[in-house]
Amino acid sequence: MIGNDIVDLALAQKESNWKRKGFLDKIFTKNEQLMIFNAQNSAVMVWNLWSRKEAAYKIYNQQTQIRSYFPLLLECFDLEIFDGTILGKVVINDNIYYTKTEITDQFINTIAAEKFKDLDKIKTLENRKNIQKNNGIPYYFEIDNIVSKPVSISNHGQFERIITI
């Protein structure tokens, strides 16, 4: 299973005031808040961490069928910069997910997988052609229509990212 989340930075700035009293406390753990305060650009770190939590939640939600609002239970850790992208992990209860985040001036995109080696196998799809939903979960169908691959779609503002593995 894979997860994916994209944040349109201009829209996020317009839609959310992360400096609002109580906002960070409801979403980010103490350690994450430290990362935000110590970051060169705190706003970018807010959405960087948020997109990791969202991408990881999408896998957790599919695995457990649990739909709930618990951003604090998903904790980001082990962030490291590698070849221009940022690797990391997200933990929730006993589950660990591996994440890879791309940050540009305009958007932040995180992809998440259950295994670290799967991150390199994830591909971006250009459009929704051959994508069909089964039980609310999107799949990509090969030409023969027999083999299907899991898909994760995220859109925010002017950006959309569709991934498959």
Next chain:
Amino acid sequence: MGKKETIEKLKIIVKPYIKNQEAFDNLTENTDFINDLHINSANLVDVILDIEEEFNIIIDNQSMERMLDIKSAIDIIETKLSEK
């Protein structure tokens, strides 16, 4: 406070964050914040903070987990108000 009054207050709170006007116009107890009103998940925190301010209550993490639709919101608000 009656349920109707709570729903009216909730409508005022969620209005700035909704992205589906039709679902908002037809809002019922079963309306889902994310699936129906298309409120983005980061703004759900704003809804929760606005509810805390409006009703002068504190929504703990356990209650927050259930805060996905109007029905749960009413239930949580009523419970927190009764504990005061």
